[in-house]
Amino acid sequence: MEQKEEETFLGRIITGGRVTIPDEIREKLGLKHGNLVKIRIKKEVNP
Amino acid sequence: MNAKEVLLENIMPSSYPPGMTETEEKAFRWLLKQGVNENDIQFSRIRSPDFITPFGDYEVKKLYKAKTLEDYVYFHREQYEKLLELNSNVIVISDDSDDPHLITTMKELEEKLRVYIPPEYDMPSIPLAEEMRFLATVRKANRVTFPPEVMKALVLKDGDMLELQVRKIELGRVD
Numbered sequence: 001m002e003q004k005e006e007e008t009f010l011g012r013i014i015t016g017g018r019v020t021i022p023d024e025i026r027e028k029l030g031l032k033h034g035n036l037v038k039i040r041i042k043k044e045v046n047p
Numbered sequence: 048m049n050a051k052e053v054l055l056e057n058i059m060p061s062s063y064p065p066g067m068t069e070t071e072e073k074a075f076r077w078l079l080k081q082g083v084n085e086n087d088i089q090f091s092r093i094r095s096p097d098f099i100t101p102f103g104d105y106e107v108k109k110l111y112k113a114k115t116l117e118d119y120v121y122f123h124r125e126q127y128e129k130l131l132e133l134n135s136n137v138i139v140i141s142d143d144s145d146d147p148h149l150i151t152t153m154k155e156l157e158e159k160l161r162v163y164i165p166p167e168y169d170m171p172s173i174p175l176a177e178e179m180r181f182l183a184t185v186r187k188a189n190r191v192t193f194p195p196e197v198m199k200a201l202v203l204k205d206g207d208m209l210e211l212q213v214r215k216i217e218l219g220r221v222d
């Protein structure tokens with residue numbers, strides 16, 4: 001599968017300020033345990 | 048004074064909890080003198096009331112001596128309202144004595160001593176970020192953790208939904 005460099009998804013913050021990266025995003029980016037990622041988050045003013 | 052009172056009068060703590068002020072140390076000694084076991088006293092320098100014991104909770108206040116006005120104790124508005132709702136006990140101690148100047152409850156405090164609460168001012172609001180970037184490591188169960196400073200800057204809390212853009216960082220690569 002061709003790996004993408006960047007993906008966007010909607011995530012929910014769970015206890016301890018953690019977010020789960022969905023499996024399909026993980027596969028598209030070829031992410032595995034221990035990988036370093038750059039995360040950009042945007043807070044919606046009126047979600 | 049009976050033998051027990053003599054013993055309690057001389058009792059000293061094995062050590063003081065970290066962060067205690069001199070006034071709080073005096074209150075701590077006073078609690079021991081009342082027969083409260085040292086191990087039963089919970090102290091927090093950031094919480095109000097300062098001391099929680101099996102016999103009640105106690106806020107410690109320093110007695111300020113004003114030259115032209117009557118002596119007073121000082122509270123922040125939020126702290127005062129919280130303690131009043133709890134009706135905590137108050138131990139008022141001055142700098143020039145080891146023994147409390149006054150022991151009372153919050154509901155009776157203003158009848159016995161002047162309470163000074165500084166007026167609240169409108170502080171300029173600090174603009175909060177709406178967008179942030181940070182580096183994170185993918186952990187167990189595909190989870191990444193937001194640094195506390197990011198949570199604070201965006202005023203985020205558990206349960207919030209967010210749009211996340213994720214990019215894998217290859218070691219040795221310069222973006």
